[in-house]
Amino acid sequence: VTVYVPCDTTALAMGANAVADALQQAANAKGVDIKLVRNGSRGLFWLEPLVEVETPGGRVAYGPVEPTDVDSLVGAGLFEGKADHPLAQGLTDEIPYLKKQQRLTFSRIGLTDPLSIDDYRAHRGFAGLEKALNMDGQAIVDAVKDSGLRGRGGAAFPTGIKWQTVHDEPEGQKYIVCNADEGDSGTFADRLVMECDPYMLIEGMTIAGLAVGANQGYIYLRSEYPVAQRIFNDALQRAYDAGYLGRDIRGSGKDFDLEVRLGAGAYICGEETSLLDSLEGKRGMVRAKPPLPAIKGLFGLPTVVNNVLSLAAVPYILDQGAQAYADYGMGRSRGTLPMQLAGNVKRGGLVELAFGITLRELMEDFGGGTLSGRPLKAVQVGGPLGAYLPESQWDAPIDYEAFAEFGGVVGHGGVVMFDDTVDMGEQARFAMEFCSVESCGKCTPCRIGAVRGVEVIDRIRAGENAEANLTLLTDLCETMVDGSLCAMGGMTPFPVQSVMKHFPNDLTRQKA
Ligand code: NAI
Ligand code: SF4
Structure with a gap:
């Protein structure tokens, strides 16, 4: 019987090696001859380590498996692909998160032994x-x-x-x-x-x-x-x-x-x-x-x-x-985008779909909402230089042009979700601080602007002359966008401006 246990960083971080060892030991103890394949992850991270067993009807999935689950899983018939166990997920290909995807680039991910x-x-x-x-x-x-x-x-x-x-x-x-x-x-x-x-x-x-x-x-x-x-x-x-x-x-x-x-x-x-x-x-x-x-x-x-x-x-x-x-996609955004669901999300992982799906569908239908169970407040798409998007923008289709229309960034397809406990003022400060740390230093708007940006946000948050400092922050953001040599300084204002526009109270609310 062929048993799959992934070998990528996520699965390893979740203890996949120990699970693989426990499965091998359980097989030896039972006298079952197993072929243990270390495949890649299917990209369903909340189920890692995801163990799969080959059956005549297709691969059957179990997860998230800890080494201490192995005895009970084997007792319930894991090596026969039986499913009477709380960790049994049924046929892998029928898991909705996977079934609803359009995997062109990631068509082999998780199916194969990466090195074979x-x-x-x-x-x-x-x-x-x-x-x-x-x-x-x-x-x-x-x-x-x-x-x-x-x-x-x-x-x-x-x-x-x-x-x-x-x-x-x-x-x-x-x-x-x-x-x-x-x-x-x-x-x-x-x-x-x-x-x-x-x-x-x-x-x-x-x-x-x-x-x-x-x-x-x-x-x-x-x-x-x-x-x-x-x-x-x-x-x-x-x-x-x-x-x-x-x-x-x-x-x-x-x-x-x-x-x-x-x-x-x-x-x-x-x-x-x-x-x-x-x-x-x-x-x-x-x-x-x-x-x-x-x-x-x-x-x-x-x-x-x-x-x-x-x-x-x-x-x-x-x-x-x-x-x-x-044939896939919408407008000038052809093909598929492998999107990555992260942050405060119930079902984080890799979702490859044609351009055109909305953020809400992605975060709710695939992501299942927040892990905390609290209401979603904001989402940052496109990395630390991407704008924070409020709920009014979650129904836009994921498409480069559609996002650009409201100042959003699709970027590399990273989607980081935040629940209602997030302090968006702190997030705005983080954008400037990140830039001040990571700037290469070649041009002034970025090298100096980011440092001044942190200081101005600190003053606003401390309630010091908030109105004048907000005007200063607006000017500083414009200078960085217009005057920076590369996207680092040129895009750092995007998350800051989005907080000023959509979450102004978080920025001016004084820190406790
Ligand atoms: P860019 O617009 O300057 O250039 C895009 C690419 O097209 C470059 O490779 C450029 O050399 C090339 N190009 C432009 N005109 C061309 C021509 N006529 N012939 C051949 N090549 C041509 O953008 P840039 O600065 O390369 O990237 C900025 C983007 O990077 C941002 O939009 C941001 O989303 C993204 N980014 C991605 C990160 C990640 O981890 N993947 C991290 C930070 C930013
Ligand atoms: Fe360097 Fe780009 Fe920042 Fe200019 S904007 S200092 S080139 S990182």
Whole structure:
């Protein structure tokens, strides 16, 4: 009997290794021959560690399982896939949270053993690359353009157009750089890709290399993701051994090499030009654009810089066709967005859906409301630089343009929920404080503005000359938005302005 226990960071943090050991011991004691597969997470975090058992009718799920639950679960017939136990969740695929999703990028997540190339291939892995190996670069760029894929790191720039710019640069050394410095609050989709389906990213980057004529790729990974580093490096070695990387990929005569480089904990190194500085071995400082990295990027050479999720979407597009991807979504936001539910939420996890679903549906139907059971007060979408959205905005569809209309940010798809006990004044202060800590220091509105921002908010909250200080804060926010060199200083005012507009009483209410 095949038993699955996930091996990604979330499951490990919830004690998955101890559960796997307990299951093996229970099987030995019972004389049952089990095949224990360490799969990736299904992304249903509130059920982790989620144990699954293969049955003729499909996989049956149990969770959240603690080592002390194992005896009673085995007694109730876990190894036979029986379900008479409070932790039994029925058939995994029938769990509504999973069943209602449209998983294109995450179609394999949780199904496979992340390190097994055979398993990857059995689930259409490398099918996109096999096609790309027989196409010319322009045809690959066209497929990505036609799919409508836009950068999933947050800025939503059309991926195919970025690739076209690099493709059109004269032949010579070019690079593919994957931004895996996933720093937004509440986000974990990049990590799940690297830990649960690493070959998908390897495949996406190799296809990008073939498209633009680059034979070297780097993955800039945040050092806070040690499990991703271990699993991904293991996958890289296996891909080399199986001929999917390196010289003469699968006998095609084409080459592509990939390496992982670790960041050192600076949020600003997720900004693409700062990332490139860091990758070159320098302190991560933002560079002025132009020149765009597509023209003068890593070591001054043409470089594609894409987020993990953008590159991970590419194998599906090549395999199933651009139209299959473009069929999902709304308006100019084509395809699906892997959203991440976090904060004060009952059912946190990964939800991949076509653009167009509303925030309310996401937070209520999928998230099940707050974990505390108290009323939801605000939600921050798009990381620490995203606006706080009040209830009047929860019925807007998740779409880049629709969000921009009311000053919202879709960003990298992180959704952080807050109940009615949150002090939004404190949240506004946090935005400025975060910027003052993480600013690279290159430009004045951000470097000085964020520090002054904290001071002004403190004065407002202390009831000192509140009206004049509110005017000052308004001016300061405008200066930072208009005058900052990059999104760090340019977007920090968004959460602050949203608090001033939608939760003004929280800001002026004096601290106890
Ligand atoms: P941007 O709008 O300056 O650039 C978007 C991308 O398009 C860049 O890669 C740029 O080089 C490229 N580009 C623009 N014109 C091009 C052309 N003609 N040819 C080729 N490439 C072209 O935005 P930026 O500063 O890169 O990103 C800001 C976003 O980052 C924000 O919207 C925010 O949501 C997001 N963000 C994401 C975080 C995360 O953890 N994923 C953290 C913080 C912010
Ligand atoms: Fe650096 Fe901030 Fe200026 Fe960006 S806005 S360049 S982080 S100082």
